[in-house]
Amino acid sequence: MSRPSAERLRIPKGGGTPATPYPDFDVAAPDKWALDWDEKTRRVVRQRVEEVPRYRFFSIDEARTMEAICARILPQDDRPPAERVPLAPWIDERLYDGAGDGYRYEDMPGDREAYRLALRGCDESASQLHGQAFAVLGPASQDEVLGRVAVGEAPGDAWAHLPAIRFFKELVGEIVATYYAHPTAWAEIGFSGPASPRGHIRLDLDRHDPWEATERRPHSSVDIVRRALERKHQDDDGAHASGGPTR
Amino acid sequence: MSEPPVDGRAGRAREPADVLIVGAGAAGAVLAKELAEAGLTVVVLEAGPHWVPERDFASDEKYASQLYWTDPRVTGGADPIELGANVTGRGVGGSTVHFSMVALRMWESDFRVHSTDGIADDWPISYADLEPFYDGVERELGISGPMRWPWGPRRGPHPYREHPLNSVAQLFARGCDALGIGWAPAPLATISAPKDDRPPCVYRGFCVYGCSTNAKSSTLVTYIPKAVRAGAEIRAGCMATRVNLGPDGMARSVTYRRTLADGTRVDEEQAAGLVILSCYSIETPRLLFNSAGTGSPDGLLNSSGLVGRGLMVHPSAAVFGRFPELVYQYKAPPTLALTQDFYETDLSRGYARGFTIEPIGPLPIAFARAAQAGLGLWGSELREFMLDYDHYAGWGIVGECLPSDANTVTLDPDERDADDLPVAHVTFAWGENDRALQAAGVARCREIADAAGAEVTWMADDTAHLMGACRMGSDPTTSVVDRWCRSWDVPNLFVCDGSVFVTSGGVNPSLTIQAIAARTAHYIVAKAGNGSPRDWSRDGTGGPR
Ligand SMILES: Cc1cc2nc3c(=O)[nH]c(=O)nc-3n(C[C@H](O)[C@H](O)[C@H](O)COP(=O)(O)OP(=O)(O)OC[C@H]3O[C@@H](n4cnc5c(N)ncnc54)[C@H](O)[C@@H]3O)c2cc1C
Ligand code: SF4
Numbered sequence: 192m193s194r195p196s197a198e199r200l201r202i203p204k205g206g207g208t209p210a211t212p213y214p215d216f217d218v219a220a221p222d223k224w225a226l227d228w229d230e231k232t233r234r235v236v237r238q239r240v241e242e243v244p245r246y247r248f249f250s251i252d253e254a255r256t257m258e259a260i261c262a263r264i265l266p267q268d269d270r271p272p273a274e275r276v277p278l279a280p281w282i283d284e285r286l287y288d289g290a291g292d293g294y295r296y297e298d299m300p301g302d303r304e305a306y307r308l309a310l311r312g313c314d315e316s317a318s319q320l321h322g323q324a325f326a327v328l329g330p331a332s333q334d335e336v337l338g339r340v341a342v343g344e345a346p347g348d349a350w351a352h353l354p355a356i357r358f359f360k361e362l363v364g365e366i367v368a369t370y371y372a373h374p375t376a377w378a379e380i381g382f383s384g385p386a387s388p389r390g391h392i393r394l395d396l397d398r399h400d401p402w403e404a405t406e407r408r409p410h411s412s413v414d415i416v417r418r419a420l421e422r423k424h425q426d427d428d429g430a431h432a433s434g435g436p437t438r
Numbered sequence: 439m440s441e442p443p444v445d446g447r448a449g450r451a452r453e454p455a456d457v458l459i460v461g462a463g464a465a466g467a468v469l470a471k472e473l474a475e476a477g478l479t480v481v482v483l484e485a486g487p488h489w490v491p492e493r494d495f496a497s498d499e500k501y502a503s504q505l506y507w508t509d510p511r512v513t514g515g516a517d518p519i520e521l522g523a524n525v526t527g528r529g530v531g532g533s534t535v536h537f538s539m540v541a542l543r544m545w546e547s548d549f550r551v552h553s554t555d556g557i558a559d560d561w562p563i564s565y566a567d568l569e570p571f572y573d574g575v576e577r578e579l580g581i582s583g584p585m586r587w588p589w590g591p592r593r594g595p596h597p598y599r600e601h602p603l604n605s606v607a608q609l610f611a612r613g614c615d616a617l618g619i620g621w622a623p624a625p626l627a628t629i630s631a632p633k634d635d636r637p638p639c640v641y642r643g644f645c646v647y648g649c650s651t652n653a654k655s656s657t658l659v660t661y662i663p664k665a666v667r668a669g670a671e672i673r674a675g676c677m678a679t680r681v682n683l684g685p686d687g688m689a690r691s692v693t694y695r696r697t698l699a700d701g702t703r704v705d706e707e708q709a710a711g712l713v714i715l716s717c718y719s720i721e722t723p724r725l726l727f728n729s730a731g732t733g734s735p736d737g738l739l740n741s742s743g744l745v746g747r748g749l750m751v752h753p754s755a756a757v758f759g760r761f762p763e764l765v766y767q768y769k770a771p772p773t774l775a776l777t778q779d780f781y782e783t784d785l786s787r788g789y790a791r792g793f794t795i796e797p798i799g800p801l802p803i804a805f806a807r808a809a810q811a812g813l814g815l816w817g818s819e820l821r822e823f824m825l826d827y828d829h830y831a832g833w834g835i836v837g838e839c840l841p842s843d844a845n846t847v848t849l850d851p852d853e854r855d856a857d858d859l860p861v862a863h864v865t866f867a868w869g870e871n872d873r874a875l876q877a878a879g880v881a882r883c884r885e886i887a888d889a890a891g892a893e894v895t896w897m898a899d900d901t902a903h904l905m906g907a908c909r910m911g912s913d914p915t916t917s918v919v920d921r922w923c924r925s926w927d928v929p930n931l932f933v934c935d936g937s938v939f940v941t942s943g944g945v946n947p948s949l950t951i952q953a954i955a956a957r958t959a960h961y962i963v964a965k966a967g968n969g970s971p972r973d974w975s976r977d978g979t980g981g982p983r
Binding site for chain 1: 493494495496497498499500501503506507508509510511512513514518520521522523526602603604605608609639640641642643644650760763764765766768769770801802803806807810811813814815816817818819820821822823824825826827828829853863864893894896
């Protein structure tokens, strides 16, 4: 075993993205590495950053489609390829290991079968809509296919065997969980990281500890949220008029 | 992964124990300590590992999946419940290892919902029956909270001083103040000053991923060490697969599958004078179904047909607001303030019972998933949205869910786990009242966010906390266990965990589960007499009722 404490992780400052409000924040800066990263956490995250698994579950074609999907669900065009957070290999590893999150919806097949079906479904939809495999479509066409999967209106035989809306939620959930488990993503959103053993002292509104991210550029999600809510209202009209818990 | 302690006795017959407890979670740990300290010989079987927090817990959202019950289960019905991390832990300490520490009592009316509201059922016990045990559990855990509790039954100060409010709780308080809604600092199972050999909370905010600081008062670091000191044996890595009855109809032993250090599994059996199941609302019914035999073809303890019925889950939708100030919502325990101004029935609101509102503080993955669920975001919009993580604050309800016998835990007819045992199948649908109550709760949350100055708000659906599926009662035909958690069907077999709940209340359940466990232990000790095992066959009066 290597000694994980010997050298700290090098994370691109501010996650390397031009839009981040925290361009100079480094979650593993020397002071933070010393005081906010205990041994166990260092080992766990170092492995995640440095030991990206190779494909063992997906075929070469499936892996290519999966990578293309990940690149649209969580786009990282702002980064050179070598600096992008790997996503599809971790999904492959989970499926290879047969690890689950503790439940399966009764109307869904097991995860392995669901992913295989969905990858086939994306190709079927792509060829029916655009005459090409999903992986070789342009980003706009890929988004169109995924957008149809999201609302359960994607053409293709595979989707007759898989509840598309439910699967899409699970898929986005897994990709998002993989991305925001990476220190590069923590830095870009101003999340301070492990905080063990040091913890936090300044808890008041609008205050932060010197070792937390400092906002350098204003950024607001208000417009994105308003747009999303408008879309949702259009979708929801009449659907769940009671406004109660939905599925 | 930490390995279960190897004691060289694997596969061999063991001495019968006075008491065998299955499940070392919120309830099982309390039972183990109280019974061992009273001089009974206690063995606890726990399916998961025995963690050492400082050594085994990483401060990491993803790595924490090792703490959850991730063995397969099937979920369905009109409103399938999200299982896994959201509902159950696996390992010594059970779900309290990754729970969010809110330590509330139920109210007097919670135990009398039928009498006060004409719906659901009354419990066979009252608040007064539990009160001394609530006091005891709060002291043992070192609950931190305010001097004066403004709602519900009158009671004295919490054992430890309250924690400071973090930014999210400050915004929550600001919104409540503007609307004239009462709020109070949240009573929490994490210490605000040193206790025994544990240091106080350092406000890291990784509470629901396992607290490596060791400030969090999970049963893993409170009741379990005391149980061990009093002589209880905690057998980790041991999954109970069957409760065995003797020819006299009494529980004789439990068969379990033990995972050895090299990963191989062996079947072992432990005999005991008294068996207590504390596996929680899904695994307790599953174990009872998997223990079906002659005389109990539909599952053990199921003469009433109610094993697995009446499963409840709290509606816990949340509202997030975007604030101009920097919030840094990840800091400190997620819930540092709350309101119970809307707790009991007010018929003018158009639904029965009510809810608590509690701030939350999701870490990045949980927040991104909330945004995905609540706003349907994906792609560059989601990534851009997440750049605003530090400007959000949110709070959600813990709302009462009315019990329905149509909400069930059964065995899945097809699916089996790695040990070839049928897995649990959960079926759930909200009732009318649940929906109306949740809609009202969300509206309140939104008003508070608006009053606190949110520029925009959005809602994310959620559920929390399982309860019920082996309810207690005073009639063997309408309940599975009596008011001491002793089963009606097998006199020396108890069910003591969250599954005995009759109604759900509008509070996080663990303190009540632990108070019930302490009360059951008290009963068993009184009945066992001077530390000696005794005959548990039903003796007409059933002991000191
Ligand atoms: C994310 C989350 C947050 C929560 N937050 C709060 C909160 O803030 N406040 C609150 O009051 N409550 C909270 N809860 C709920 C609380 O944790 C549970 O209600 C409580 O722990 C249930 O107690 P229990 O003893 O019934 O079961 P558990 O604590 O779940 O313990 C059951 C144990 O039994 C073991 N087991 C199961 N089957 C077997 C078997 N066959 N053989 C051997 N062992 C077995 C399991 O591994 C587990 O360790 C939260 C729960 C979760 C999941
Ligand atoms: S905030 Fe407190 S309780 Fe939560 S993980 Fe940190 S030290 Fe533990």
